[in-house]
Amino acid sequence: MGAAPNDNTGKKGISRQFMYLLTVLAILLPLVFPVGMPVSVTPWVEKGYQHVEKLNPGDKVLISFDYSASGAADIHPAAEAIFKHLMDKDVKVITVAFVAEGNRFPGMLMSAWEEQGKVYGEDFIHLGFLSGHETGLAALFADIPGAAPVDSRGNPVTSYPIMDGVKTVADCKMFIGLSGGNPGPQQYVRQLEPYQGVEIFTACTAAIAPTVEPYLASGQIVGLVGGLKGAAEYETVMGYAGKASANMDAQSFAHLLVIGFIVAGNIIHFTSKKNEGN
Template identity: 35%
Template sequence: MKKLESRHYVFLGLFVVILLTMLLNVRLEIRVSPETQKMYNYIDSLPEGSVLMVSFDHEASAVPEIKPLALSILRHAFKKGHKLIGVSLLAEGTGIGYRLMQETAGEYNKVYGRDLVYLGFKPQYIAAILSMGESIPETFPEDYLGRPYTQFPLLDSVKNYDNVAGVISIADGSLTTHWIEYAHARYHVPVTAAVAAVMMTTYDPYISSGQLHAMVGGLRGAAEYEKLLKIGGSGRRGMLAQTSAHLYVIAMIIAGNIVYFLRRNKRVKS
């Protein structure tokens, strides 16, 4: 049998720490950050019945982080009585987006066609964003299930971004940038985002300049949003794993540095 190396013990330690934390099911208190509060206030302040476009711009790999975020946003929007148009600019997000919209619509007794419509995937995201600015029915002549655009009462008055209160990009990469640079800059539609934590600093300049109206990010953002909505969810539960993993990494950094300084001092002395 191959001898275990130090990295294998590090891997094993992380696995055990996350497993134990999940089994313990500790309830951690979370403080809501100003950026999550801003996103919540934005959706909360829109008049009832506002039409929002939700774009699922993420891949399958980010689902564990993106799903709690998306569910929180969708639940809030449906709870406030907003109408949702779902689209996807990344092929992998298409099926996931449809499932999430169907799931949350069912929770709030929303009717497909009247309260929500899922238009599905359009390749070439920049072209799709620009094209929807000119005409949404020409960009998506049919919904995800292949039914004509004109069949749905919700879409009767929706021709382009002028008839949409805002766009929410649910993304794990840089696709929100294209919504900002084309939909906001060219057609002046307010853009907000729910993004993976790793992408948050990418969008900070856009938040600072006001080009991105609001942003909520990562599992922590999802947990904060769930707290604002006063519901339990996978965001708050996921924060347990994330917190324990972060503490483990911090412990590893400290341990690594202690070993480094001890060895250096030993070398200097010898």
């Protein structure tokens, strides 16, 4: 089963299907039989947590849900953890989505918290989907009730107590961007440049996390939760084990397997090259 023709070259190698099977097993076994591998917390997650921790009850935070269903597996656990942190601290949350599919995620979080006694319109509000990506961001930051006159439930946003005194993004203490691509950290930083008092905290897919590093180094973004691993770190620093932490064993085993594939691939490559030379 292991040795089969390579699809591209016709040379003998490890069959793709065998590699897929190993990957599924490497993920499935730790899910069924968890081993509880430790999760180390990176400084950027710790810093993001500390900045949220410094918020006072009643402070307002704007969160943008800019990820689609395909990115949800990587970002939504972070969204849950950060939302929980904000709710625990009684921070008022205003949400919006600049990606159409992202529009459904705030409602999922809010309905769970409504069951626990939080009130829509007082503790949180969802402004709905706004089109335009970066131009939409600029419009919302400059005039929140103007860019989003009605919320996701079809009522005027100014009719909700949470929107009292909220005119621009400068009336919020923090902007949290949950991004799977565009708009993403680059767009958030660009459009929040005129609003220096608003801290930017971002959670994004692991794929775009390295592009955020320059903004962290310059202090333009105060914290980064990168992908599922970042979400597990955020849960760890909050002191609870949620969905992300539960998946970390599987993630670690999958990475070990990928490293094994890379090593094996290189060994096969160089061995076959040597044999060809002989």
